Amino acid sequence: MYSSDTIIGGVTSPVKNGPIDSFVWPDEGLQAIPDWVYTSDAVYAREVERIFHGRTWNFVALEAEVPNPGDYKRSYVGPTPVVVARADDGTIHVFENRCAHRGAEFCRNSRGNNKEFVCPYHQWSYDLKGNLQGIPFKRGVNKLGGMPKDFRNENHGLRKLAVACRNGVVFASFAQDMESLASYLTPEILKDFDVVFPGKKLRILGFYKNELPCNWKMYHENLKDPYHATLLHSFLVVFGLLVAGNRSAMVADSKYGIHGTMASAKSDSLYATVDEDKKKEMRSFHDGMTLSDERFLEFVKEFDSEWSVTMQTIWPNLIVQREMNTLGVRHIVPNGPNSMIMLWTMFGYEDDTEDMVRHRLRQGNLMGPSGFLGLEDNEAMKFVQEGVRRSVSDRSIVRLDGDKIGTADNLISEAAIRAMYKHYREVMGF
Template structure:
């Protein structure tokens, strides 16, 4: 990696600011992380409830087509014709049982099989349609959450998730039987690491709604789940009654079953964030666009067993509390951008809250510590091959 070297500080609580800004590092990150041996959540199967439903996405530049075939099976393909790699589907989502390439009219089923192509008698001798299905990356499902990896060396999904799997399952209503409510999509003027360096320390300090709503912090814990630095938050709910700034106090009502763990967050390396806060179920699918831009798809869900009142309640909370313009998170976009700007200065970002020993990497943290991000940074450093300074 001659063109993308970086010396890492000796102390575990220091991160070089250059990691957020250097474009030469970005190209190596795409190769080693996003196209390397990592699992990336890309959608939930409830986004494709019916046979023939599909959606398209791009993950670190690679176009994907996710579909549910006539038999109800979810499949993931590269969104490229197996003939000359023309982008097969341009719609964001829809319903089709067949996909036709407009360039040479090759036709594919929802199972990815090549079912028709003009003039095959004039093709290479021995041509067989069975040899030209749509290409597929490795993919797997976890309670309906669809993961993709572009490497044959990636460990099995259950090993990748580790302890985070149990918190993620509970976050998705315990069984993953979700119902899509809708999306919010945004591009942040920030490197992907600036977006994903969000921590537990800032929330009650940055977000004005916590004070406006007289929100009370509950007890909880934060822990890393694997060597990759996946971080999980499990927090009790303690919502103040009678906030004076809301005419409709049901907006922050909690109708769940267990207020002792009413809030859960799972951050999976490199960019996935999932949140269950109050009655909001929010999965955030993020991808780097370039070294200075990150795109995030906020997807909101209900449970399939919700009655009409609960469905409406979740919908109102989803669109008002979380997301790029939510009451308790609207300030994040500005901070992501300002981190990116400020990181163009010399030196290191130095973590403080929750750091008991700069020479030691821990795995258990208090709910509002910023030190929970450090195992993720250490994994990033090791994957990128950066040597730690000795003195």
């Protein structure tokens, strides 16, 4: 990737990547976003320290990914590699994927089952809770070398994170005194989170992984921006999944303003009914767009919810998707200011019939890196990152719905984005 002050197309803006003390938020306040929040290495480093390594609960796994004692999964908290492991007593533990000896990333497989973890460099070994259990030649050879007599294994285990689980979803935090997960998620978010995760056992259906050439915060913005959903996505508006005029909501949590739920109720009609005035506003609407296989958009009403679609953003690294009957979580892994990795896990429920499994998989083509919806978002965010990184302008405007901050009663609003940046500014000290 190019650095944020590389000359491309004859322009550069070094100020976007200057020292962090030189950054001043625009006078427009929450109605403007400065380009440097997306491009600065110094800002990114502070985000890792204060957000991902700070007082947040970060998604790391679904319990269904580590169902048995000895099961483990490589994961991330921000850019930091961690291991999620289920110990012999059934408890789940999260610890840094970094040997306490010389720093090697000891867990190299994406998932598996182990009795212990052994660092490939010097074979220091750790149990499934991250405790140091063995050191080769700890007392030296022939009474020469080895560790000093006061060395204690119990003082040199892996760095352990606080762990919280809710209905099969595992979160971790570097802050050992974090508030409860329920308090952090807030009642507004738990209302729809618990619809997807009601306590039923989950069935993993598959995985995707892709890199997006954009800043990690843009993905949060994208899913707090119902305005774009009514304009960018032909599939959404033609088939009525999220279209101006539908019963919809953009809910932000009232405690922090960082979590959100974009929701919509699809009509019983396969195709959206849109009046001519709205069609003129939505260039992505195509009257001739039809489905060869109409099973693709069948909606089995299996949830205790008024919504057929909910997309939840849980700060700082989780998206919970419920697009009719396709279910998934998306795990954001920041990769510097100009890139992010997205880890997708698609799932259903253990008691699903085989017909329902096939239905979820069929409908899952909406999602993923090349899905009918995901591909358009990925491209749009790439265009935004290129714009803020290469131009000599210095801010973007977020003025839809005026000064409102938080929950919006309409789709033509950026109130949830402003709520996110209100909290972001406080945590980051801007």
